[in-house]
Amino acid sequence: MAWLSAIGLMSGTSYDGVDVALINTNGEEVGRLGPTLYRPYSEDERALLRHAMTAAANLADRAERPGLLADAETLVTQSHAEAVEAFLAANGMAASDIGVVGFHGQTVLHDPGRRLTVQLGDGKALARRLGIPVVYDFRAADVAAGGQGAPFVPVFHRAMVRLLDERGPVAVLNIGGVANLTFIDGEAALVACDVGPGNALIDDFMRLRTGSPHDGEGRAAAAGRVDEAAVAHILAHPFFDKPPPKSLDRNAFHHWVAADEKLAGRSLEDGAATLTALTAAGIARSMRLLPRPPASFIVAGGGIRNPVLMRMLAERVAPARVMTADAVGWAADSLEAQGFAYLAVRSFNGLPLSFPTTTGVPEPMRGGVLARP
Ligand SMILES: Nc1ncnc2c1ncn2[C@@H]1O[C@H](COP(=O)(O)OP(=O)(O)O)[C@@H](O)[C@H]1O
Ligand SMILES: [Mg+2]
Numbered sequence: 001m002a003w004l005s006a007i008g009l010m011s012g013t014s015y016d017g018v019d020v021a022l023i024n025t026n027g028e029e030v031g032r033l034g035p036t037l038y039r040p041y042s043e044d045e046r047a048l049l050r051h052a053m054t055a056a057a058n059l060a061d062r063a064e065r066p067g068l069l070a071d072a073e074t075l076v077t078q079s080h081a082e083a084v085e086a087f088l089a090a091n092g093m094a095a096s097d098i099g100v101v102g103f104h105g106q107t108v109l110h111d112p113g114r115r116l117t118v119q120l121g122d123g124k125a126l127a128r129r130l131g132i133p134v135v136y137d138f139r140a141a142d143v144a145a146g147g148q149g150a151p152f153v154p155v156f157h158r159a160m161v162r163l164l165d166e167r168g169p170v171a172v173l174n175i176g177g178v179a180n181l182t183f184i185d186g187e188a189a190l191v192a193c194d195v196g197p198g199n200a201l202i203d204d205f206m207r208l209r210t211g212s213p214h215d216g217e218g219r220a221a222a223a224g225r226v227d228e229a230a231v232a233h234i235l236a237h238p239f240f241d242k243p244p245p246k247s248l249d250r251n252a253f254h255h256w257v258a259a260d261e262k263l264a265g266r267s268l269e270d271g272a273a274t275l276t277a278l279t280a281a282g283i284a285r286s287m288r289l290l291p292r293p294p295a296s297f298i299v300a301g302g303g304i305r306n307p308v309l310m311r312m313l314a315e316r317v318a319p320a321r322v323m324t325a326d327a328v329g330w331a332a333d334s335l336e337a338q339g340f341a342y343l344a345v346r347s348f349n350g351l352p353l354s355f356p357t358t359t360g361v362p363e364p365m366r367g368g369v370l371a372r373p
Contacts, residue, residue, distance in 0.1 A: 004099030008341030013177030013250035021337035027346035056108035102344025147361030153339035154192035168295030175303025193244030196282025218308030224269030245360035284316035
């Protein structure tokens, strides 16, 4: 298997910005982890992506780009190109130093029930502009074959955990807009799934109430009171008891923020505290669905910047240990981007990306589309 220097590009369902990460890998083992870069979206860019998600809800064909979806796709491609160019310049690298780019794109619709998942981003245009081969459309083949199309990073999580010497089963938890978890128990089959809302509900609530994109450092939640009855009411939703594999659309639970009478009448602080507790409780609840309890959680994604969420999570998964990905020597903000660099090399080398135990796809599935410059 060829070893490549691969750049991974991730713009998650929080649509906060583009994460760039470089790794060296053959698609099985992970070698050197390189530098990273974050290119945040401006307020206007975020607004366009938010509207694109609304506009995409009724798409019937993953290639259609009606209305502002075409503009949103141009924004996604350009912002990712700028991010890679800035990354190369910052690190004194040239396009010829990079073997492949893994371009996840921006998910605007994820509905595996309709065998539909839509990521904005023009892989061919990105390859031409950068002069580097680009792998894109990672999730499409899986969903077309009846898989959940998510999560895709579990194989990367396993490769990373092999480099640690953790005792007992490990859960790698990514808290992005949606929270996803990979359960790794030695060489036993991976178990992975989306486990519930990540930051999305908290972000949406804060934007509605205050106009700010998130609850910075969990300050609002820290000053509020958790309504455990409301948390229990929402956790009664069948999603939380459904065994893996399963995936969750970013907006699946959005109505709880905007319309549910249990939250609408609350103070900013109590609403934020309750949604933060719900996020932690949803993740903790997923432990029931695993073959055995994890001894430790390694947590990545923007959720680790919210200390109230991290505290509530630690309380609800105890006695399991909760560590940030940074604490074990990984890069918590860039783990997903690194994962898509790894997946690009797997795709390039003809290795499967998704598995019956991770996405529910009937057999191990290759994926990604290669665009050459
Ligand atoms: N300083 C912070 N305080 C609280 N939350 C934060 C902070 N920084 C980032 N976040 C949260 O992390 C999210 C971004 O996380 P990220 O892992 O990039 O998610 P995604 O993969 O969905 O883009 C933000 O939308 C926000 O909710
Ligand atoms: Mg992000």
